[in-house]
Amino acid sequence: MASSDVPESVQRFIEYLRIKTVQPTPDYASCTLFLRRQAEEIGLEFSVTECIAGKPIVVLTLPGLCPSEPSIILNSHTDVVPVFPSSWTQDPFGGARVADGADHRIYARGAQDMKIVGMAYLEALRAFRREGTRLRRTVHAVFVPDEEIGGHEGMELFVERDEFRRLNAGFALDEGMANPADELRVFYGERAPCWVKFVARGNAGHGSQFIEDTAGERLHRVVGRMLAFRSEQLELLRRPLDAGGLRTLGDVTSTNLTLLQAGVQHNVVPAEAMAGFDIRMTPNVDYAGFRRWLQQVADEERVELEFVQFWADNTMTPREGAFWAAFEGALGQLATAYRCEIFPAATDSRYLRRAGVPALGVSPLCGLPILLHDHDEYVRESDYLRAVDFYRCVVKALANAE
Ligand SMILES: CSCC[C@H](NC=O)C(=O)O
Numbered sequence: 001m002a003s004s005d006v007p008e009s010v011q012r013f014i015e016y017l018r019i020k021t022v023q024p025t026p027d028y029a030s031c032t033l034f035l036r037r038q039a040e041e042i043g044l045e046f047s048v049t050e051c052i053a054g055k056p057i058v059v060l061t062l063p064g065l066c067p068s069e070p071s072i073i074l075n076s077h078t079d080v081v082p083v084f085p086s087s088w089t090q091d092p093f094g095g096a097r098v099a100d101g102a103d104h105r106i107y108a109r110g111a112q113d114m115k116i117v118g119m120a121y122l123e124a125l126r127a128f129r130r131e132g133t134r135l136r137r138t139v140h141a142v143f144v145p146d147e148e149i150g151g152h153e154g155m156e157l158f159v160e161r162d163e164f165r166r167l168n169a170g171f172a173l174d175e176g177m178a179n180p181a182d183e184l185r186v187f188y189g190e191r192a193p194c195w196v197k198f199v200a201r202g203n204a205g206h207g208s209q210f211i212e213d214t215a216g217e218r219l220h221r222v223v224g225r226m227l228a229f230r231s232e233q234l235e236l237l238r239r240p241l242d243a244g245g246l247r248t249l250g251d252v253t254s255t256n257l258t259l260l261q262a263g264v265q266h267n268v269v270p271a272e273a274m275a276g277f278d279i280r281m282t283p284n285v286d287y288a289g290f291r292r293w294l295q296q297v298a299d300e301e302r303v304e305l306e307f308v309q310f311w312a313d314n315t316m317t318p319r320e321g322a323f324w325a326a327f328e329g330a331l332g333q334l335a336t337a338y339r340c341e342i343f344p345a346a347t348d349s350r351y352l353r354r355a356g357v358p359a360l361g362v363s364p365l366c367g368l369p370i371l372l373h374d375h376d377e378y379v380r381e382s383d384y385l386r387a388v389d390f391y392r393c394v395v396k397a398l399a400n401a402e
């Protein structure tokens with residue numbers, strides 16, 4: 001198909017997908033140049049802040065009629081997670097557009113997570129400019145680096161800067177997750193990551209002997225207790241809520257054994273063994289109490305405990321007030337059925353919420369498999385075009401909220 005048959009907005013999306021902003025060596029320089037060109041074409045103010053050299057936070061601004069009113073932040077991260085190219089049927093950075101009935105699929109790493117969202121924001125702002133639509137509040141499309149590796153050199157630092165304060169943010173949209181079913185998932189909070197390592201030390205010796213009190217035995221007891229806790233929470237997930245309805249992943253605390261290290265040779269009992277867990281704490285957990293319980297397990301089993309990440313803030317976005325009403329009103333206008341959830345993983349919304357900016361996580365992808373971080377990530381062209389319409393309606397409502 002000749003490229004001229006491809007809608008221009010789709011061509012721009014594909015161009016963005018082709019920029020290799022892939023961890024661990026994202027090409028942020030090319031990404032910033034691309035965004036600068038978008039700003040010039042659309043007619044948006046453009047600024048770049050580097051809290052850490054080479055890690056640009058790019059802000060494209062559509063000034064509002066009441067510039068002193070708190071602004072609307074449209075946040076997206078520019079980086080994407082690594083790929084296993086041999087497991088893909090398409091080039092992960094080719095942005096292939098493949099016929100799918102009357103529709104097309106667009107394949108690329110980042111198609112769902114979350115370049116579709118970033119580009120749909122810009123296309124919505126482009127439409128406002130084209131139509132001459134003026135909004136009350138200023139809108140900032142914010143493109144941040146390094147979300148996929150925790151945002152520690154991106155949003156976490158940015159929210160502390162004057163450049164951020166000057167944005168005068170009142171409300172933010174950020175990423176959510178696709179839903180294979182038809183309801184839009186609206187995330188008003190997220191689980192807090194807790195990454196721990198237990199390091200056991202014990203007696204060493206010849207593998208043929210009954211060595212007593214080894215690192216392996218100590219670690220085994222810790223792993224057993226952690227996996228017992230995992231089973232309890234998994235059972236809870238399967239139990240309906242008291243108020244009726246099913247629990248979602250965000251409603252419970254998940255635990256996975258993700259790292260294991262020990263040993264050098266079959267017949268040598270190792271003196272040290274390590275187990276690492278990825279735990280995600282649901283917001284109603286007493287974080288300090290949970291941390292004390294982990295320490296108690298470590299102490300009782302006489303192993304060392306290291307906290308690699310411990311997020312201790314569970315600020316959630318209130319589902320009331322003018323911005324929520326505007327958001328809900330826009331969904332009504334679009335006749336979009338939705339359900340509110342706690343996000344199971346971590347996004348940059350946690351930094352915004354902790355900084356006092358209410359944020360909602362939404363990726364307008366319904367009836368689509370969840371392919372974030374997976375092989376053969378794609379969206380349908382119709383998803384993208386609908387996403388643009390979605391933000392035209394939602395951003396207009398938020399930016400005009402009284
Ligand atoms: C603790 S920072 C990790 C952030 C990461 N975010 C997206 O996948 C996640 O694993 O949820």
Ligand SMILES: [Zn+2]
Nearest residue numbers: 077113114175
């Ligand atoms: Zn993401």
Ligand SMILES: [Zn+2]
Nearest residue numbers: 081113148372
């Ligand atoms: Zn991701």
